[in-house]
Amino acid sequence: MKERSYFPSYELLHELFEYRDGKLYNKVARNSRTKVGEEAGSYSAKYAQVTLMGVPWQISRVIYFMHHNFLPEVIDHINGNKHDNRIENLRAATMRENQYNHRIQAKNTSGIKGVSWSKKYQKWYACMRVNGKNKNLGLYDSIETAKEFLELAREMIHGSFANHGTFKENIFCQ
8 A cells, every 4th residue: 555644643543443352443433334333444455444534544554553653664464464453463664574574475386485496406495585685595405404594594684573484373363
């Protein structure tokens, strides 16, 4: 979603919404289709959204702002589930940190994030992104060794945003 130069005020958000267990509920009927006490927003988009004054906003951004009264560059969903907007699952991040927390790609054939088979060398190849560039972490005789080395490197470089292809909590939590 395109970043806007403004955001509804902290006070207005608390007048309009109540936060409970990762969801927003209407405190007032904001238009003819919303009801007091009803869950606010729509989950049909890539991210859950709520419309305020005709402008769509990501619910994760609204919830984060309601709790912290500021908006970071990016809000990262720790467990990778874009519809899990519990405040404990949201954290401030930079674009780069958010990229570190991506899951394994669908086209991956080894089943391990960053590990692939090298036909040329007949060994397992380990690779990861560092500062926006792919870094070769070597060739390994076993997939387990490549995985261990890659996970160690990822923990060292990506820190708390390191994601080894699976998420830390219940990905289906809603």
